[in-house]
Amino acid sequence: MKKLLLFTIGFGLFAAMCLLLSNVDQWLIYTAALLSIVGFFVILNKRSTFSVPAIGLSFYFILVIISFLNGSAIHWLISGTVAAIATSDLIHFQENLQSKTTNESTKRMINQHIFVLLITLIFGWLISFLALYMEFKLPFLVILFLCITGVYSFFLLFKSMKL
Amino acid sequence: MNRKLTFLLLLSLALFLIALTSKNGRLAILAVPGLVYVFSGILLSPTQISLRAERQIHKTEHSSHGNFTQDLTLYNQGAKTLHLQIQDALFPAMQLTEGSLSQNLLLAPGESYTLTYQFHFTRGSLVWKNTHVIVSDPLYIYQQHLILPALATLTVKPAISKLRHIPLHPQKTLHLTGNIPARLAGSGTDMWGVRQYQSGDQLRRLNWRKIARNPHQLYSNEFEQEEITDIGLILNARSLGHNEEIENELLEKSIHAVASLADIFLHEGNRVGLLIFGQKLVHLFPGYGKNQLNKILFNLALVEQRPYISLNHLQFLPFRIFPAHAQIIMVSAYNANDLPAYKQLRAYGYPLMLLSPDPCSIITTSNLDFTDHLINQAANLDRQISLKSLTQLGVSVVNWPIQHPLNSVLQSSLRQFQQAKSIGSQS
Numbered sequence: 001m002k003k004l005l006l007f008t009i010g011f012g013l014f015a016a017m018c019l020l021l022s023n024v025d026q027w028l029i030y031t032a033a034l035l036s037i038v039g040f041f042v043i044l045n046k047r048s049t050f051s052v053p054a055i056g057l058s059f060y061f062i063l064v065i066i067s068f069l070n071g072s073a074i075h076w077l078i079s080g081t082v083a084a085i086a087t088s089d090l091i092h093f094q095e096n097l098q099s100k101t102t103n104e105s106t107k108r109m110i111n112q113h114i115f116v117l118l119i120t121l122i123f124g125w126l127i128s129f130l131a132l133y134m135e136f137k138l139p140f141l142v143i144l145f146l147c148i149t150g151v152y153s154f155f156l157l158f159k160s161m162k163l
Numbered sequence: 164m165n166r167k168l169t170f171l172l173l174l175s176l177a178l179f180l181i182a183l184t185s186k187n188g189r190l191a192i193l194a195v196p197g198l199v200y201v202f203s204g205i206l207l208s209p210t211q212i213s214l215r216a217e218r219q220i221h222k223t224e225h226s227s228h229g230n231f232t233q234d235l236t237l238y239n240q241g242a243k244t245l246h247l248q249i250q251d252a253l254f255p256a257m258q259l260t261e262g263s264l265s266q267n268l269l270l271a272p273g274e275s276y277t278l279t280y281q282f283h284f285t286r287g288s289l290v291w292k293n294t295h296v297i298v299s300d301p302l303y304i305y306q307q308h309l310i311l312p313a314l315a316t317l318t319v320k321p322a323i324s325k326l327r328h329i330p331l332h333p334q335k336t337l338h339l340t341g342n343i344p345a346r347l348a349g350s351g352t353d354m355w356g357v358r359q360y361q362s363g364d365q366l367r368r369l370n371w372r373k374i375a376r377n378p379h380q381l382y383s384n385e386f387e388q389e390e391i392t393d394i395g396l397i398l399n400a401r402s403l404g405h406n407e408e409i410e411n412e413l414l415e416k417s418i419h420a421v422a423s424l425a426d427i428f429l430h431e432g433n434r435v436g437l438l439i440f441g442q443k444l445v446h447l448f449p450g451y452g453k454n455q456l457n458k459i460l461f462n463l464a465l466v467e468q469r470p471y472i473s474l475n476h477l478q479f480l481p482f483r484i485f486p487a488h489a490q491i492i493m494v495s496a497y498n499a500n501d502l503p504a505y506k507q508l509r510a511y512g513y514p515l516m517l518l519s520p521d522p523c524s525i526i527t528t529s530n531l532d533f534t535d536h537l538i539n540q541a542a543n544l545d546r547q548i549s550l551k552s553l554t555q556l557g558v559s560v561v562n563w564p565i566q567h568p569l570n571s572v573l574q575s576s577l578r579q580f581q582q583a584k585s586i587g588s589q590s
Contacts, residue, residue, distance in 0.1 A: 089302065
């Protein structure tokens with residue numbers, strides 16, 4: 001559990017740092033915003049009816065969008081988003097573990113969770129950076145085909161989830 | 164659908180929409196890490212799940228009546244390691260005493276895991292049919308809810324207190340050796356009388372004092388024959404719709420009393436029948452031995468408090484399941500409306516004993532205010548008067564303040580009956 005907590009704090013700090021570094025000129029505004037998120041987080045944490053990681057992540061995304069529209073560096077924002085998702089996931093995972101009793105497989109479960117999370121987010125980070133630098137043009141029909149295929153894939157996916 | 168998955172998809176969709184409205188493709192890139200995270204969860208979720216569940220219930224060692232341990236074992240018979248959440252459920256009548264009903268675990272292929280918890284369940288029957296298991300990916304994004312069959316049944320019979328011998332004096336007995344005085348001369352332990360010697364009488368039975376007074380005659384002592392008898396136990400399981408808590412407590416005490424009475428009477432070799440009078444009728448024909456005791460306890464285990472039905476319905480009841488002149492023992496918190504039914508029972512010729520758990524005794528008078536205290540006193544008086552009218556009918560009434568042990572209440576009441584009888588016979 002200590003390991004999880006360390007990773008959570010680490011990712012959280014990294015997410016905050018990325019947001020501040022994305023627009024160094026307006027660091028004071030973002031610091032205030034981040035502190036207010038932490039404040040909300042502390043208050044909400046006492047009321048178990050709210051999903052704290054979800055609300056925290058939503059606030060972070062709002063800050064990222066505002067920051068982006070204000071002309072911040074997108075590289076830092078992507079890294080911050082990745083770290084924020086990791087923080088949210090780890091808080092959620094900790095809540096899930098705390099609500100149930102632990103057993104001998106818990107340690108194995110934590111290790112596997114962190115491993116899969118790191119791989120996934122590194123992959124997500126790489127794809128995002130790839131999308132940032134790679135640009136190519138596609139004919140309209142191909143885009144239409146890809147859109148229809150995408151929508152149909154979503155439909156199949158949700159159907160398999162018994163929605 | 165998992166909340167986490169819904170939330171992340173909605174967040175990514177919102178980013179795309181903002182990117183579209185602001186005509187800024189780079190903003191959509193910010194949604195990519197979230198989408199990768201979601202899709203990796205979906206891709207990593209297991210497709211072929213082969214799980215088996217088994218449930219075992221056993222009595223908790225070194226514990227009192229009603230404590231049980233449940234082992235719910237899950238076997239992973241598939242080829243992939245599974246992230247599982249077991250979520251077992253409690254029945255309303257159960258109380259969890261130790262352990263947890265939910266558990267997160269990682270189950271490798273061929274591995275098994277046993278979730279153990281302890282619970283308290285005093286009386287009744289429970290049937291488990293399945294258990295709820297959630298299988299998810301390592302990131303807990305995509306969850307599949309499974310209902311696995313895990314059958315188990317548990318019937319908890321009511322607790323029994325060992326009672327001392329209850330001296331009954333029924334008019335009729337069955338001609339089999341027992342320990343109830345049969346009002347007949349025979350081979351017993353209590354002195355019955357003296358008669359003239361008959362050939363075959365044992366010499367140790369000669370009454371030497373009488374012979375000394377009448378030297379030319381021989382006299383033998385006679386003893387009271389001890390036999391078994393027919394006993395009918397009636398349990399009143401009606402709800403009077405007053406106070407659920409008090410009524411439940413009264414019912415539990417009544418069930419405990421019937422179980423203990425059945426135990427002692429059957430142990431002494433008597434023939435015992437049972438009639439449970441609730442919303443539906445349960446009756447057991449008279450029988451002997453441990454088998455009959457098990458049947459009685461099983462039926463008592465299933466008794467539930469039922470809405471009010473007048474005891475006047477007794478006239479329609481199959482009373483002939485009890486043999487004529489069988490000793491009837493009714494266990495019921497007496498209600499004044501039931502008086503005609505008791506009259507009818509007496510008219511059938513059954514010797515009747517009422518063991519009545521006292522509802523007024525449950526209420527702790529120290530917590531009552533002045534008005535409630537008066538109400539409680541009035542209820543107590545009303546009850547005393549009602550019970551008195553039953554006594555006048557020839558019903559032996561045992562008023563049972565339920566804080567007192569049944570054994571001592573029964574013994575002292577029966578002693579009082581005997582004293583009253585001897586005073587009556589002397590006068």
